[in-house]
Amino acid sequence: MATYSRLPGSVALITLHNPPVNALSAAVRQGIVDAVQRALKDPKVTSVVICGQNGKFCGGADIREFAGPMLGPPLVPMIHAIEAVDKPVAAAIEGVALGGGLELALACHYRIAHSKAVLGLPEVTLGLLPGAGGSQRLPRLIGLTAALDLITTGRHVSAAEALKLGVLDQVTDSNAVDLAVEFVRSVAGQPLDSRRLSTLPCPCPPDVDSLLDKVMSKVRQRSRGALAPVACVRALRAAASLPYAQGMEKERELMATLFNSGQARALQYAFFSQRVVGKWSLPSGARWDNSTARIISKAAVIGLGTMGRGIVVALALTGISVVAVETQEKQLAEASRVVPAMLQREAGRRRLATPPGVISFSSNLQDVSEVELVIEAVFEDMSLKLQVFKHLSSVCRPGTLLCSNTSGLDIDQLAAVTQSPGLVVGMHFFAPAHVMKLLEVVYGPRSSPEAVATAMQLGKRMGKVGVAVGNCPGFVGNRMLKPYLEQANFLLEEGATPRQVDEALEEFGFPMGVFRMSDLSGLDVGWRIRKEAGLTGPGVESTRTRQGRRYSPLPDQMCEAGRLGQKTGKGWYQYDGPGGRVARSDPWVHIFLETYRAEHGLVARSITLEEILERCLYALINEGFNILQDAVAAGPEDIDAIYVFGYGWPRHRGGPMFHADQVGLGRILQRLNQHSHPDVPHLKPSTLLRRLVAAGSPPVQKWREFINKERVHSQL
Numbered sequence: 001m002a003t004y005s006r007l008p009g010s011v012a013l014i015t016l017h018n019p020p021v022n023a024l025s026a027a028v029r030q031g032i033v034d035a036v037q038r039a040l041k042d043p044k045v046t047s048v049v050i051c052g053q054n055g056k057f058c059g060g061a062d063i064r065e066f067a068g069p070m071l072g073p074p075l076v077p078m079i080h081a082i083e084a085v086d087k088p089v090a091a092a093i094e095g096v097a098l099g100g101g102l103e104l105a106l107a108c109h110y111r112i113a114h115s116k117a118v119l120g121l122p123e124v125t126l127g128l129l130p131g132a133g134g135s136q137r138l139p140r141l142i143g144l145t146a147a148l149d150l151i152t153t154g155r156h157v158s159a160a161e162a163l164k165l166g167v168l169d170q171v172t173d174s175n176a177v178d179l180a181v182e183f184v185r186s187v188a189g190q191p192l193d194s195r196r197l198s199t200l201p202c203p204c205p206p207d208v209d210s211l212l213d214k215v216m217s218k219v220r221q222r223s224r225g226a227l228a229p230v231a232c233v234r235a236l237r238a239a240a241s242l243p244y245a246q247g248m249e250k251e252r253e254l255m256a257t258l259f260n261s262g263q264a265r266a267l268q269y270a271f272f273s274q275r276v277v278g279k280w281s282l283p284s285g286a287r288w289d290n291s292t293a294r295i296i297s298k299a300a301v302i303g304l305g306t307m308g309r310g311i312v313v314a315l316a317l318t319g320i321s322v323v324a325v326e327t328q329e330k331q332l333a334e335a336s337r338v339v340p341a342m343l344q345r346e347a348g349r350r351r352l353a354t355p356p357g358v359i360s361f362s363s364n365l366q367d368v369s370e371v372e373l374v375i376e377a378v379f380e381d382m383s384l385k386l387q388v389f390k391h392l393s394s395v396c397r398p399g400t401l402l403c404s405n406t407s408g409l410d411i412d413q414l415a416a417v418t419q420s421p422g423l424v425v426g427m428h429f430f431a432p433a434h435v436m437k438l439l440e441v442v443y444g445p446r447s448s449p450e451a452v453a454t455a456m457q458l459g460k461r462m463g464k465v466g467v468a469v470g471n472c473p474g475f476v477g478n479r480m481l482k483p484y485l486e487q488a489n490f491l492l493e494e495g496a497t498p499r500q501v502d503e504a505l506e507e508f509g510f511p512m513g514v515f516r517m518s519d520l521s522g523l524d525v526g527w528r529i530r531k532e533a534g535l536t537g538p539g540v541e542s543t544r545t546r547q548g549r550r551y552s553p554l555p556d557q558m559c560e561a562g563r564l565g566q567k568t569g570k571g572w573y574q575y576d577g578p579g580g581r582v583a584r585s586d587p588w589v590h591i592f593l594e595t596y597r598a599e600h601g602l603v604a605r606s607i608t609l610e611e612i613l614e615r616c617l618y619a620l621i622n623e624g625f626n627i628l629q630d631a632v633a634a635g636p637e638d639i640d641a642i643y644v645f646g647y648g649w650p651r652h653r654g655g656p657m658f659h660a661d662q663v664g665l666g667r668i669l670q671r672l673n674q675h676s677h678p679d680v681p682h683l684k685p686s687t688l689l690r691r692l693v694a695a696g697s698p699p700v701q702k703w704r705e706f707i708n709k710e711r712v713h714s715q716l
């Protein structure tokens with residue numbers, strides 16, 4: 001709701017009440033409409049201030065209402081009515097003014113903010129555009145170029161930047177509501193025409209068409225297949241070329257299309273998934289709200305390869321003191337040179353001051369004795385990690401949390417060699433660790449709630465999306481990746497080319513197909529893991545069935561030929577020398593595949609785009625169902641957040657489990673059955689999937705409850 005009060009000196013104060021962010025629910029909109037009417041009718045009122053309760057102006061439209069029928073007064077006429085008021089109206093912005101919240105402020109005649117406030121039009125991230133006049137008013141206020149940036153990226157800006165851009169009239173370090181009240185009193189009675197943004201022309205650069213074309217091609221490239229960024233550019237083209245009323249009509253049309261699109265539903269699901277994963281729970285009953293996290297101020301990182309360096313930077317950026325340990329002198333010297341520069345660059349990118357002198361480098365493991373938390377990031381080799389954990393357990397003071405950045409090795413085994421297994425968890429970062437948002441926090445049966453809570457809290461401080469997952473080979477992300485990669489290799493055996501497979505996946509929305517991705521990360525990473533698992537290497541027969549399953553030796557043979565990907569200039573594609581980035585099809589690979597097929601008596605067939613997607617994606621999704629069934633992930637949102645934030649799954653498709661729901665569980669089951677083969681266990685439909693289909697395919701939001709019930713009745 002919204003409350004109305006009259007302050008001394010003829011100022012009406014309208015306060016939005018809808019915790020936690022004063023979203024514009026039906027009740028709030030009704031409250032605003034009523035309060036504005038009252039202010040208009042009251043002859044003693046000469047000016048109006050709109051603010052939000054509890055130091056938060058407004059977080060925008062109430063996203064939870066989007067799923068149901070729109071009730072209450074519509075936003076657009078409400079906003080128009082505010083702009084039309086003939087008494088000065090000021091928005092007093094504290095905390096946030098986002099989306100519809102900023103659009104409400106843009107309808108006010110003046111905007112005054114606290115210096116810590118954050119403003120933005122993030123609708124594009126929810127699959128929408130600023131559909132309450134924001135796409136037409138903002139460019140009229142700050143010019144087309146700046147509005148294009150804010151609206152197509154959805155980025156939040158500080159009050160200082162908003163002031164510079166011209167969004168705000170004043171910024172204060174003290175009380176923004178008091179200042180706004182004082183301000184509107186001082187301008188009461190002055191003409192308002194020039195303050196009504198809808199009446200202003202849109203300031204545009206002379207080459208407006210080329211600017212719009214440039215931005216359009218940039219957004220199409222940045223977010224392949226996403227509708228909202230394209231619609232945002234179209235709405236801004238209307239702002240630049242049409243009178244306000246026609247621009248609003250265009251905004252309405254575009255918004256209506258987006259609002260009913262699957263992409264908007266997917267992006268809104270992704271918004272809530274990100275919040276759901278923060279409310280973690282473990283099978284033991286420990287939860288985010290009944291477990292206490294320790295506040296870490298001093299940490300250590302062991303191993304300063306690519307991952308270790310990124311983790312050091314991520315920790316240092318939060319202001320944590322870091323002891324960075326590397327026992328190989330050459331690697332240590334290089335890290336001591338490179339890490340401070342990385343820190344400075346990343347701080348600059350985030351517009352932060354570089355934290356001074358928080359990192360100390362050492363070659364001696366004894367130097368970690370005083371820290372509160374250690375993250376081990378040595379080479380992915382179990383015997384080495386066991387040695388490190390044993391050593392840490394004796395060097396660190398009792399109570400130190402010991403974490404491993406392993407991407408899939410057994411956390412329980414590491415915990416078992418320490419004196420306090422309850423204080424061991426996995427913290428699986430993704431490269432580059434200071435940039436990528438995902439953090440898998442891996443708990444074993446002995447991990448204490450405190451250890452999980454601390455790792456999750458630390459992840460949050462580092463700006464990560466932490467997802468608590470159970471311990472199993474590959475955890476969630478890499479476990480699901482395995483059948484996906486496997487199918488991609490099988491497709492090559494059967495007649496596809498790397499480019500064909502990649503194009504299908506990139507068309508779906510992945511920033512990179514599976515083979516381009518393998519070339520980037522290095523083909524030797526998987527090779528080493530397969531060697532450790534006894535799947536390849538000296539003495540292993542070169543057949544297409546290994547350990548009782550279909551196996552493709554293609555990637556091993558690529559490595560044996562020295563084709564390790566971008567770093568060697570050759571992999572599934574060819575590059576302009578080692579480290580080259582532009583992938584070109586390589587005739588060598590085509591001959592290699594033809595020879596391989598001939599050797600194994602395989603006849604190449606033509607493979608459709610649909611088959612590529614079904615086999616790669618449904619195999620991955622099926623493993624997701626197995627993971628839910630095994631309680632390694634608490635719910636589909638956890639899996640979806642992992643894939644969106646760590647594996648390039650297109651956000652506008654919600655995540656693999658959301659996608660399964662959209663495609664239809666019955667269809668996924670039917671296609672898996674069709675592609676299934678006795679020696680490809682990954683394609684055997686999971687029991688959970690079968691049970692969901694048998695239960696009438698409930699929507700993804702109901703799966704968690706379904707799984708819990710099935711578990712109680714021992715059906716899973």
Ligand SMILES: CCCCCC/C=C/CC(=O)SCCNC(=O)CCNC(=O)[C@H](O)C(C)(C)COP(=O)(O)OP(=O)(O)OC[C@H]1O[C@@H](n2cnc3c(N)ncnc32)[C@H](O)[C@@H]1OP(=O)(O)O
Nearest residue numbers: 020021023059060061062063064098099100122131259275
């Ligand atoms: C044709 C039809 C025309 C209709 C026109 C409709 C126009 C729509 C335009 C819009 O306004 S779309 C919404 C734009 N706003 C946003 O995108 C803001 C989203 N929120 C955030 O970015 C953050 O929540 C925050 C405001 C920056 C606060 O961050 P913080 O980290 O402090 O808290 P959170 O954990 O993120 O959120 C707390 C709590 O609040 C819920 N929530 C936040 N924003 C909204 C919202 N706009 N609507 C509903 N609920 C919201 C969030 O889900 C959390 O709830 P939980 O239950 O604790 O998980």
